[in-house]
Amino acid sequence: MDELPDVPALRTLEPPAGGLAALRDRLAGRPSRRRLWRWVPAVAAAAAIAVLVLGRAPRRADVVTPVVVREPSVGVPFYWVASTPGPRRMPRADVRIEDAPAVTTIVLR
Amino acid sequence: MHTQPQAHRDALEELYVAHERGLYNVAYRYVWHAEDARDVVHDAFVRLWRKRAALDWDRAAGLAYTIVLGLARNRRRSLAIRRAFGLPVRDAERPDAALAAARLDAAVRSCIDELPDRLRSVLVMCQYSGLDHAAIAAALGIAVGTVGSRRSEAVARIRARLEELGHG
Numbered sequence: 001m002d003e004l005p006d007v008p009a010l011r012t013l014e015p016p017a018g019g020l021a022a023l024r025d026r027l028a029g030r031p032s033r034r035r036l037w038r039w040v041p042a043v044a045a046a047a048a049i050a051v052l053v054l055g056r057a058p059r060r061a062d063v064v065t066p067v068v069v070r071e072p073s074v075g076v077p078f079y080w081v082a083s084t085p086g087p088r089r090m091p092r093a094d095v096r097i098e099d100a101p102a103v104t105t106i107v108l109r
Numbered sequence: 110m111h112t113q114p115q116a117h118r119d120a121l122e123e124l125y126v127a128h129e130r131g132l133y134n135v136a137y138r139y140v141w142h143a144e145d146a147r148d149v150v151h152d153a154f155v156r157l158w159r160k161r162a163a164l165d166w167d168r169a170a171g172l173a174y175t176i177v178l179g180l181a182r183n184r185r186r187s188l189a190i191r192r193a194f195g196l197p198v199r200d201a202e203r204p205d206a207a208l209a210a211a212r213l214d215a216a217v218r219s220c221i222d223e224l225p226d227r228l229r230s231v232l233v234m235c236q237y238s239g240l241d242h243a244a245i246a247a248a249l250g251i252a253v254g255t256v257g258s259r260r261s262e263a264v265a266r267i268r269a270r271l272e273e274l275g276h277g
Contacts, residue, residue: 004264005271007214009221012237015133015150016143020125023151027118027158041196 117161124169125154132177134237138221138229139181140188142199149184153177171248174238178230178249216274220267228263235260 004010129150137146153176157169164172191198221229234245235256242256249256 004267005213005217005276007217009214009217010236012130012134013137013143015129016147019129019133019147019150020122022147023122023125023154026151026155027121 117158117164120166120169121154121158121161124157124166124173128170128173128239131238131240132173135174135233136177136181136184138233138237139178139185141218145184145188145199146181149177149180152180168247171240171244174234174240174245174248175250178234182226213271213276216271216276217267220270220274223270224263224266228259228266231256231259232263 132150132153133146136149137143140146140149153173156176157164157173188198221232224232230249231245231251234240234249235242238245238248240248243253245256246253251259
């Protein structure tokens with residue numbers, strides 16, 4: 001009762017011939033061509049992921065150097081300073097200067 | 110004593126020649142394919158080769174079986190995932206259709222596949238490794254007495270399942 005039926009699925013099989021030679025090749029760093037093909041799906045998947053990641057990466061913001069323009073009509077220490085905040089393009093707006101000529105605040109509306 | 114590179118190589122090849130058949134048969138009962146089973150065995154020997162400097166060659170056979178079982182389980186899982194995603198896999202080799210016992214053979218395979226791994230690993234190690242129960246217990250990390258009880262449980266489950274399938 002403690003024995004299994006005698007069927008091919010349970011019989012001891014002989015390994016494929018040439019096992020030791022193939023192992024020597026593996027140890028010598030000569031992978032079989034069949035093993036090399038295993039890397040093809042992995043490389044393709046890595047390339048697809050790289051394309052997706054690079055495609056979604058934010059583009060580098062355009063750096064705009066502030067431009068300083070002297071305004072002698074307002075006062076000696078007054079300058080117009082123009083800049084844009086990061087890559088976002090600011091909409092056109094009215095500019096109001098408070099407390100001229102001692103300017104402290106510029107509000108964009 | 111194996112301290113020189115050539116001595117390590119000789120010891121590894123001796124181990125391979127002595128246990129190739131047992132290791133192959135253990136791996137085969139997980140992957141059911143000759144080339145996959147041989148790949149598993151070779152992968153195990155590549156790992157042994159990387160560990161050669163720290164290896165106790167007198168106990169290397171048990172370690173080889175431990176590694177083969179781990180790799181065979183992994184290969185089996187990856188084959189299942191590939192099938193689930195519809196990726197191509199090599200079909201399990203079918204039993205010889207010319208044999209009168211082909212249906213019984215297929216049923217036994219499915220019974221082995223249905224066993225939980227704690228029973229399956231013990232069963233295939235007892236059937237094919239040629240190791241004694243103490244060595245099998247050490248390779249699997251279980252008590253010696255557990256080897257016999259799990260083997261009996263595995264056989265009983267297979268026989269019961271075969272009866273359910275009409276092969277009693």
